[in-house]
Amino acid sequence: MFPPARIRNFCIIAHVDHGKTTLSDRLLQATKTIPERQMQDQLLDSMDLERERGITIKAHPVTMRYEAEDGESYQLNLIDTPGHVDFSYEVSRSLSACEGALLVIDAAQGVQAQTVANVHLATRQNLHLIPVINKIDLPTANPAAVKRQLEEVLAIPGEEAVLASAKEGIGIAEILEAVVRRIPPPQPFPDGIIRALVFDSVFDPYRGVVLYVRVRSGELARGQKILLMATQSVYEIKEVGVFNPKMAPQERLEAGATGYVIANMKSPLEVKIGDTLTSAHHPASEPLARFQEARPMVFSGIYPLNPADFEKLKTALSKLQINDPAIVFTQESSAALGSGLRCGFLGLLHMEIVQERLRREHEVEILATYPSVVYQVHLTNGKLLEVDNPLRMPDPSMIESIAEPTVRAFLLIPTERIGEILQLVLEKRGICESTESAGENRVMLRCRIPLSEILVDFNDRLKSLTRGYGSMDYEPAPYQTEDLIKLDILVNGEPVEAFSCIVARSRAESRGRAILSKLRELIPRHLFKIALQAAVGSKILAREDIGSVGKNVTAKCYGGDITRKRKLLEKQKEGKKRMKTFGRVDIPQEAFLQILKTEAGT
Structure with a gap:
């Protein structure tokens, strides 16, 4: 076991890629934590999604032994942390378990918005930062x-x-020495009372909840009775250990160490991220500083197909939810889509990753509605x-005003592209x-933009206009x-709730026309004419019509008086009018899927 003076807790932070x-x-590799025969690229990225996309989604802790000079x-x-803005909550949790951080910057791209x-x-x-200028082997490095x-x-x-190239192995020894010399060791509480910060957790179907902890003082060992201060629940420790990078059981975790604790926790709801773990017999008087609760920024309905x-x-x-506490959800139902869940996410990438994990890890085929944000509606009665x-x-007559969430965006861009980006911000x-x-x-550029406007295509257009050199946080x-x-959106006079959306008044007509145009392509023709309308309250802003299926009712008439044919045509006309009154428009499932996918581009 190592004394606190010879322990260093640090993480790696950087912009994406x-x-x-x-x-x-x-x-x-340099610390020989992993044998060469077991080494592979992106070793700490355990999810298939992380490997495919080349991004880190979850923070991954690992313990290394290093022989210094x-x-x-x-x-x-x-702790290897994510870089995308949607996972900044994951980064803040990792930082709380460290005394220092390696700040990695691409030698070709330089400082980006997420770096700042x-x-x-x-x-x-209050972390000590060690800047690492990476990828110095690139021809464009500066x-x-x-x-x-x-x-x-x-x-x-x-x-x-520190100048380095992780790909070529340049500067790795200098980085390790800088960690030892420049990052301060942990400073345990002098009273020796057990205090451990729960900075993450995962759910194992065979062993229950696994807590990722940073021990601030005292020591944790098998058989101890522990108390979670937020819930005042008592448990018995079944196993403690460190990550190498897989879980490796240890006799105890001492002050300053980072590792895991398995107790008799069976439900994901029993633990809160940021809680303080202490002794059940001699508990700490106050918990360690709690994390700020993650506040969902984007909401979407998720329905099973x-x-x-x-x-x-x-x-x-x-x-x-057990290893991603930023997900929140409540039950809802839709006449068009059935029973589903209204879910809150930190951002669009976070939403996309959760949906993909549902499909892959849990084999649930889902349909997600167009993402929305939380609006504050001030009613005429003061509520x-x-x-x-x-x-x-609520009904428009009850609404005094509507406020929407905004974000303070930091755009780091080439100087020659400032005109196009300012135009994008205004748009x-x-x-x-x-x-x-x-x-x-x-x-x-420091800008203030409505959150709903940057949800879908803002970052893509920023990258396109700056030829990949722009970044946003x-x-x-x-x-x-x-x-x-x-x-x-009304189909044959009936509103279809799945297509409803909240928009700026100035854009309502263009958004409505775009949705109607797409619906006209997707809804098959019926035996009667179908009216598609975009409306605000009782006011119709746009209309498209889907023609009826034609049938030649006079085909059986061979010659004879013209009144015979007119009689058949009039009978057909009356039938279509009656069918339009009582008929039902069948909207195929593909129409919902396509509208939800393409509404972002309107």
Whole structure:
């Protein structure tokens, strides 16, 4: 076992695709934590989704043993963190279990928006940062320019940066030595009372809940009675250990260590991320600092394609929630789609990943509705109503005003593209609050944009306009009152709730026309004419018609008087009128799928 003076707890933070996971692979290789025959790329990315997309979704802890140049052995506890803005909550949890962080920056791309955001997160946690300029082997690498950006944008001295190439193994020894020399050791509480921070958890179907903990003081061992301070529940420890990177049982976890605890917890609902674990017999007087609760930013309805799979879907989401507490969901039902769940996510990528995990890991085929945000509706009677689903929007006569959530976006872009990006921000109903230089030929725009406008295609268009050199990060901003309305889609005079949405009044007509145009292609022709309408309240904004199926009722008439043919045609006309009155329009499931997929492009 290692004393606290020879333990280092650190994580790796960076913008997406700047080489975090590759660097963690090289560190595992250099410390011989993984035998060469077992080594593979993206070793800590255990999910197929992570390997396919080349992104980190979940934080992954691992314990390494390192023989330093001073002749001492050190225990290095590393946490590889996600880089996408949607998973910043995961990053903040990882930072709380560390004393330092490796800040990885691509030598060719330089400081990006998410780099700035991660530095702010680390600074708030009082972490010591070691900048690592990665990918110096690339032909387009410019380490000198990145050092200047470090000083100008992040106020970090350029000479502190370690030059490295994780792919080629350059600078790995220097990084390990910097971790040992520059990251402070953990400082346990002097009273020796057991305190451990629960920074993550997973659910094992055979062993129950596995807690990922950082021991702040005291020690944890098998057979101890422990207390979770948030729920005041008592459990008995069945096993403790560290990650190498798989779970490796140990006799005990001492102060300063990072590892796992398995107790007799059977339900995912028994643990809260950020809770303090302490002794049941001699508990701590106060819990350690709690994490800020994750606040969902995006809501979407998730329905099983087969209505019989609803309970299976509900169980699957409950299991995902244990190691991703940012997911929230409540039950809802739709006349068009049946029973489903209204789910809240941190962002669009987070939503996409959860949906894909439901399909792959739990084999549930699902349909997701168009993503929406939470609106604050001020009623004429003085009450405030929060609406995350257009179906819950009250009658327009009861509404005083509607406020929508906004974000403060930080756009780091090439200087020559500032005109196109400002046009994009205006198109999305945003305003640019300030601009500032961010090194050579780069500028940072600080903008305020409605959250609903950046959900789907904003980042893609930003990348397209800047030829891949632009990046974005955002944080929640206060609500602001806007002229918003509920847009209804009527099929043969009946509203179809699955297509309802909340839009700015100025865009209601164009959005309605786009949906109607798509529906006209997708709904098959019936024996009667079908009217498709986009409406706001009782006002019709747009209309499309689907013609009836023609039938030649006079085909059986061979010659004879013209009145015979007219009689048949009049009879057909009356039948179609009666069918239009009592007939039912069948909207195929494919129409719902296609509208939900393409509505983003309208």
